[in-house]
Amino acid sequence: MNTRPEHPNDDRLILSGDLTIYTVAETLNRLRPHLGEHPTGELDLSGITELDGAGIQLLLWLRETARLRGITLRLSAHGSVVDEVLDLLQLGDLFDPGSADAAVGDEA
Numbered sequence: 239m240n241t242r243p244e245h246p247n248d249d250r251l252i253l254s255g256d257l258t259i260y261t262v263a264e265t266l267n268r269l270r271p272h273l274g275e276h277p278t279g280e281l282d283l284s285g286i287t288e289l290d291g292a293g294i295q296l297l298l299w300l301r302e303t304a305r306l307r308g309i310t311l312r313l314s315a316h317g318s319v320v321d322e323v324l325d326l327l328q329l330g331d332l333f334d335p336g337s338a339d340a341a342v343g344d345e346a
Contacts, residue, residue, distance in 0.1 A: 249276045254285030257293030266296060273300070273309060284315035289323045301332075 251272055257265060272279065281300070286293075297313065304311035316324070324330045 249278050250280040250282060252282040252285060254287070256288040257286050257296065258288055258290045259292040262292040262296045266299075269300065273303065273307070273311075276309070278310040279304075280312040280314050282315045283313060283320045284317040286317055286320050289319055294323065294327065294329070 251269070253265070255261065300311065301313075303309075321330070324332075
């Protein structure tokens, strides 16, 4: 799993590769500092090539952690792999970039 900011001072992180049980711990270690340094942020998920239950758990944890910290975290640019898994688990509305709940931290 690769995580990188789009630009050096950007709040947008691009995730690419697998987000699975084999990569989720490394991905979490890379994301934690970013969450601590940015009061807002965006995760671009278009480069995800494989997503399993552990990856979904990480996304749910990130969403809840951001909410508790008052961080605005947007999950954007879902690729077909992410869309397929979210639809299968009926979580599409929770992570849909166009939904009211997609911007975590904007909730009351």
